[in-house]
Amino acid sequence: MSGDSSPGPPAAADEVLASLSEAVPSAEAGHSVGDHVIRVPAEDLARLAGAARDHGFEMCSDITVVDYLGKRRVRFEVVVNLLSVQHNRRLRILVPVPEGDPEVPSLVPVYPGANFLEREAYDMFGIRFAGHPDLTRILMPDDWMGHPLRRDFEVGAVPVQFKASPRVT
Amino acid sequence: MAQLTAPPQLLTTTLGKAIRWSQQQSMWPATFGLACCAIEMMATGTAHNDLARFGMEVFRASPRQADLMVVAGRVSQKMAPVLRQVYDQMADPKWVISMGACASTGGMFNNYALVQGVDQIVPVDVYVPGCPPGPQSLMHGILTLQDKVVSGELAR
Amino acid sequence: MMAEPTATTDIWVSGTEAPDVSEWMVAGTDEGAQEMERDETVERSVEQRGSRVVDDWVVDDSVDDDERMIVNMGPQHPSTHGVLRLNIELEGEIVRRVKPIIGYLHTGMEKTAETLTFLQGGTNVTRMDYLAPLHNELCYSLATEKLLGVEIPPRAQAIRILMTELNRVSSHLVATATNGMDIGALSMMMYGFRERELILAFFEKTTGLRMNHNYIRPGGVAADLPDGWEEDVAEILERIPLAMRDYEDLLKENPIWLGRTRGVGIITADECLAYGVTGPTLRAAGVPWDLRKSQPYSGIEAYEFDVVTGSRGDVYDRYRVRIGEMHQSLRIIEQVVDTMPRGDYKTTDRKVSPPPRQRIDESMEALIHHFKIYTEGFKVPAGETYVAIEAPRGELGCYLVSDGSGAPLRMHTRAPSFSNLQALPIMMADSLVADTVACIASLDPVMGDVDR
Numbered sequence: 001m002s003g004d005s006s007p008g009p010p011a012a013a014d015e016v017l018a019s020l021s022e023a024v025p026s027a028e029a030g031h032s033v034g035d036h037v038i039r040v041p042a043e044d045l046a047r048l049a050g051a052a053r054d055h056g057f058e059m060c061s062d063i064t065v066v067d068y069l070g071k072r073r074v075r076f077e078v079v080v081n082l083l084s085v086q087h088n089r090r091l092r093i094l095v096p097v098p099e100g101d102p103e104v105p106s107l108v109p110v111y112p113g114a115n116f117l118e119r120e121a122y123d124m125f126g127i128r129f130a131g132h133p134d135l136t137r138i139l140m141p142d143d144w145m146g147h148p149l150r151r152d153f154e155v156g157a158v159p160v161q162f163k164a165s166p167r168v169t
Numbered sequence: 170m171a172q173l174t175a176p177p178q179l180l181t182t183t184l185g186k187a188i189r190w191s192q193q194q195s196m197w198p199a200t201f202g203l204a205c206c207a208i209e210m211m212a213t214g215t216a217h218n219d220l221a222r223f224g225m226e227v228f229r230a231s232p233r234q235a236d237l238m239v240v241a242g243r244v245s246q247k248m249a250p251v252l253r254q255v256y257d258q259m260a261d262p263k264w265v266i267s268m269g270a271c272a273s274t275g276g277m278f279n280n281y282a283l284v285q286g287v288d289q290i291v292p293v294d295v296y297v298p299g300c301p302p303g304p305q306s307l308m309h310g311i312l313t314l315q316d317k318v319v320s321g322e323l324a325r
Numbered sequence: 326m327m328a329e330p331t332a333t334t335d336i337w338v339s340g341t342e343a344p345d346v347s348e349w350m351v352a353g354t355d356e357g358a359q360e361m362e363r364d365e366t367v368e369r370s371v372e373q374r375g376s377r378v379v380d381d382w383v384v385d386d387s388v389d390d391d392e393r394m395i396v397n398m399g400p401q402h403p404s405t406h407g408v409l410r411l412n413i414e415l416e417g418e419i420v421r422r423v424k425p426i427i428g429y430l431h432t433g434m435e436k437t438a439e440t441l442t443f444l445q446g447g448t449n450v451t452r453m454d455y456l457a458p459l460h461n462e463l464c465y466s467l468a469t470e471k472l473l474g475v476e477i478p479p480r481a482q483a484i485r486i487l488m489t490e491l492n493r494v495s496s497h498l499v500a501t502a503t504n505g506m507d508i509g510a511l512s513m514m515m516y517g518f519r520e521r522e523l524i525l526a527f528f529e530k531t532t533g534l535r536m537n538h539n540y541i542r543p544g545g546v547a548a549d550l551p552d553g554w555e556e557d558v559a560e561i562l563e564r565i566p567l568a569m570r571d572y573e574d575l576l577k578e579n580p581i582w583l584g585r586t587r588g589v590g591i592i593t594a595d596e597c598l599a600y601g602v603t604g605p606t607l608r609a610a611g612v613p614w615d616l617r618k619s620q621p622y623s624g625i626e627a628y629e630f631d632v633v634t635g636s637r638g639d640v641y642d643r644y645r646v647r648i649g650e651m652h653q654s655l656r657i658i659e660q661v662v663d664t665m666p667r668g669d670y671k672t673t674d675r676k677v678s679p680p681p682r683q684r685i686d687e688s689m690e691a692l693i694h695h696f697k698i699y700t701e702g703f704k705v706p707a708g709e710t711y712v713a714i715e716a717p718r719g720e721l722g723c724y725l726v727s728d729g730s731g732a733p734l735r736m737h738t739r740a741p742s743f744s745n746l747q748a749l750p751i752m753m754a755d756s757l758v759a760d761t762v763a764c765i766a767s768l769d770p771v772m773g774d775v776d777r
């Protein structure tokens with residue numbers, strides 16, 4: 001890897017981080033392998049995303065969830081990747097979500113593009129996005145039971161069987 | 170009326186053979202492209218590989234007009250009912266080729282989302298192995314099917 | 326390179342009244358479960374902060390109820406590029422609303438990724454976007470390498486760029502070919518696939534497979550370029566521009582093509598950004614955003630190329646952008662061939678790559694080492710990262726979480742087609758039903774990428 005792994009985040013970006021954490025005091029800015037990350041409690045997610053949007057992050061490029069079953073106290077973590085085209089900069093928001101009440105505010109009012117992404121996260125992990133216009137399953141059939149990407153959901157592999165078959169000429 | 174000078178040119182055969190021959194020569198596939206294999210199926214139909222040589226280039230969009238379903242790619246649990254419905258809509262006689270490792274066995278994806286082999290849903294006549302099978306493999310599969318049809322093994 | 330933008334398009338007329346959608350919106354389909362989204366239009370105008378487009382749809386009471394109908398298109402439909410299903414609400418010939426329904430190709434790859442080691446992961450991701458398998462591999466490898474912190478030798482980087490740019494050309498060839506076919510230019514289909522075979526033959530020679538190569542792996546590439554690769558690439562570089570001149574003759578000024586694509590499926594830059602649309606679609610709307618320029622990877626900043634943009638954001642511009650990008654990719658390939666460095670094709674970091682073959686014959690340790698890397702895989706330090714590259718369809722991202730073991734705790738792919746597909750309702754709103762396939766084709770969605 002040359003060039004792309006930003007060794008030190010540019011100074012201007014840190015200004016943005018500082019002003020974002022000023023706008024949302026509960027947000028905690030930091031770094032992870034060279035990327036900017038902000039950790040924020042679920043109730044402030046929408047506010048932080050709104051502030052980020054006003055700071056020039058005009059695209060929500062990705063929303064996903066990580067299941068830290070047995071690895072962390074708070075089981076889920078919602079990961080929101082924001083992109084600023086005008087400032088050429090990325091920002092990642094991490095939101096810990098407890099297993100008992102997996103609910104975070106929806107980002108659709110701020111980023112309409114979050115629609116499918118949140119539906120996928122709901123489908124795969126069962127995280128509810130409060131205020132989402134159409135929170136239904138997106139990839140799995142509607143009558144599917146369970147959320148397949150949770151780590152306690154079986155992979156669902158069926159044992160491979162080799163049958164003798166008549167010889168094909 | 171000119172007089173019929175040449176001796177009448179006749180060819181005798183059995184009805185069954187004639188039917189099988191015509192079935193073999195005009196097998197129209199239904200497009201059932203699902204995943205990566207579908208791209209290879211398309212490549213088989215286009216200029217470089219030219220499936221038209223075997224009288225099969227007319228990919229029909231409507232299952233009603235098709236005799237052969239090439240299941241090209243992985244079949245998910247969500248797709249399975251649709252696939253069965255399309256198969257049911259095809260008029261008899263009909264054949265199925267399962268193209269690629271995924272359609273035949275689930276391939277490398279042995280998980281919750283995929284049907285582990287399309288033969289659990291529809292009867293399969295020829296399996297084409299590969300991931301993806303190259304156009305040549307698919308053509309070989311098609312020729313195998315034609316051979317079987319003409320030999321009566323799979324005549325319907 | 327684009328023509329002047331027309332002043333405004335009359336497609337977007339802003340309406341002031343909030344439409345009353347309550348009474349006739351509950352329209353289920355025969356298969357029942359998935360309803361059209363309610364109030365979508367009302368909400369959309371609220372949602373699009375910063376977008377200059379206001380929703381324009383006012384219910385016309387003079388239209389008979391019989392005129393409105395919901396048509397189901399797909400999932401088995403020849404021009405949906407795979408197994409995409411659309412619920413289209415028509416008012417006569419006019420498309421009022423569209424709801425894409427996806428998931429018919431859901432393969433559970435993100436789950437499978439958790440059961441594979443980091444080294445095996447490439448076989449999995451390469452099957453996602455099957456028209457651009459090498460980009461998937463590259464993105465995944467970059468993410469793994471970022472967590473590992475290994476250096477990639479310059480030759481491996483150059484090979485990666487060479488292969489991914491060739492892949493971009495072949496992918497855009499298919500995109501243009503199918504776009505042509507969907508609109509009725511069947512010869513375009515034949516031409517596009519004909520030239521693609523040329524590139525695939527080279528891929529087969531290098532990687533062993535025509536698609537789904539698993540060639541780019543964490544640590545470098547699987548094998549060095551084959552002997553005589555320069556001639557093969559030179560032939561590609563010579564023949565594809567000639568063939569592309571054919572396409573230009575065929576389509577560029579073809580009145581039927583222009584009529585079917587100009588001013589069709591317009592999407593503005595603001596809408597693209599709001600909906601997370603990237604790639605040629607975003608560039609055709611006039612935003613010069615290309616990750617190869619703005620956030621370069623694998624040393625692509627060393628090569629010269631331009632970012633091709635359009636201005637109107639319609640189907641025609643997207644087609645022009647793709648053609649332009651093919652030229653630019655060929656330009657990059659030319660430079661790679663000229664400057665291909667010598668050296669290793671994979672890292673010599675013994676943590677990641679096994680000892681060379683000769684050492685295995687000599688030393689027991691080397692054999693054990695080799696065995697361990699291929700059975701247990703290498704351990705990746707705990708951490709999480711997101712890496713994005715410019716795939717033919719837009720920003721392809723890989724979010725990778727490792728817990729310090731040999732397999733990822735979570736591997737998520739940010740699929741460009743998935744986000745791009747959200748823009749389809751915007752593009753198609755108030756267009757004619759005949760333009761549906763043109764819009765879909767111009768987005769170039771790959772369902773394997775959408776559903777994963």
Ligand code: SF4
Pocket residue numbers: 204205206241242243268269270271272276299300301302452537
């Ligand atoms: S067999 Fe291979 S090429 Fe075919 S659909 Fe499955 S993964 Fe794709």
